Amino acid sequence: MKIAIAGAGAMGSKFGWHLKKAGNDVILIDTWDRNIAAVRENGVVARVKNEEIAEKMPIYSPSEIDEQKENVDLLIVFTKSMQLENMLNSLKPIISKDTYVLCLLNGLGHEDVLAKFVTRDHIIMGVTMWASMMTAPGHITFANENGNVEIQCLDPKGKDETKEIVKILSDAELNACYSENVMYSIWRKACVNGVVNALCALLGANCKEFGHTKEADELTRNIVQEFADVAQYEGVNLDRSEVIQHVESLFDTPHYPSMYQDLVQNNRPTEIDYIDGAVWRKGLKHSVPTPYCAFITRLIHAKEDILKVK
């Protein structure tokens, strides 16, 4: 199977590495020059149990994708949320009407972007619990040993082909399964990001520091409540107390979530518009009040301005 991975950061590189290792024909597309140069020289180098294992595969910048390149059977997107549409525009030359696009990004509403490029029966949405870190250009470390991937085609017509993709992912040791309600999982994960990522970034704290404040429980309840109120109008009935428990299960890990890393450590724009900001926007559409999501989105954007991120 010919697979392209758009965005060769920590997660994209990890998926590329596994899929190549399992014998697939994989290409990477990335925008970071130093990463492209490193992968061209040494492949994607993954540190696995103190051993460095390299997998060589082609890597291109979006501008190098032209009609000369072959169409792909599967495109897995692993960009930052705000880069997704631009990336897909650059990849038009390798997207045909038969290409499946698999989206494992955090956040809400990416299916609307994908729908501009492929039909619904070729859009596969999913969540993954795998975690990975980029330690240098071309170098990754796996951040957990027990992850999984849950995916579902937006249209039942694509179910059989999606199940084949499940098999390809599992054969590559990515522990995949077909989900009958992946939007539930996406919203549930968005709740984690909407509470923990957003508040850790805003407060300059790790999960544990935030989780141990006296306010953590009430803040979590208030935000999850808004997510659940809006999710209902999108056909997803979140089990609030289960989701709250799930969010709070992270309160003992001294982990700095990705939005903290983006904003505080690297002064980069956050994905807030695709998480709390998306709930706020969807809430406006359905006339559901989401003052907490609105406020947190504004505060994160104010902090981006103060830190002069770009």
Added chain:
Amino acid sequence: MKIAIAGAGAMGSKFGWHLKKAGNDVILIDTWDRNIAAVRENGVVARVKNEEIAEKMPIYSPSEIDEQKENVDLLIVFTKSMQLENMLNSLKPIISKDTYVLCLLNGLGHEDVLAKFVTRDHIIMGVTMWASMMTAPGHITFANENGNVEIQCLDPKGKDETKEIVKILSDAELNACYSENVMYSIWRKACVNGVVNALCALLGANCKEFGHTKEADELTRNIVQEFADVAQYEGVNLDRSEVIQHVESLFDTPHYPSMYQDLVQNNRPTEIDYIDGAVWRKGLKHSVPTPYCAFITRLIHAKEDILKVK
């Protein structure tokens, strides 16, 4: 006139210095040992146009106030909001039924605390636009040259005596006037603190950095709206657009507001419960929703926990 000033920080020391210089009989009460020692040795030393001018006056810790001390005619409170009630309890020996208590603290609801100690016709509420900084124990610098004081007795019965106090303050170059609607001024100033102090502390920014973010205007509008909604139930009809303009007039000053100084610079507890937190509490009482005030209060408390302030 025998005047006591409770809380000899930047503002209390400034008022004490002026009132003593104008010939009043002034004592200070403070809880900070090094400040007490410094004032005992050299008086309150104010830097005025590159000159240091000392005014000697007695200073006591609250525990030194006993029945041996003379009652005062006027008690001006300049503590932190959360220390007010404890301080007044310590000062009972010098508060008689004839003592007027003047409160110039930022924040809302202090009159309820004062009412536990004196009758309404002896409670004088006010706001001041004077600003002062403490540069070392016993040493202050005036932070502006054009301030004023606006005061009003809670009960019209105390109006004449309050006007005498206006004269005493003005004679001491504190530019005072009698207000016919001081609660309006108190709420208006609380809006400034509720927006600028709270958000600068939360975002780690000065007024200008915050004011120049793209979100500043909407955040200001949302918070002022909640203050105005609640103020209405407390008999104060804020002119929203005037108040918003007033708040936004500070957006060009690179000043770090007091709550930023407390929380970020000195890791001390903030007065949030007396500002946004007070609006949230009063909102609950009147069934007025104040999600922004609630959220910001919780976030500031979470930040206090993360920074381990005490």
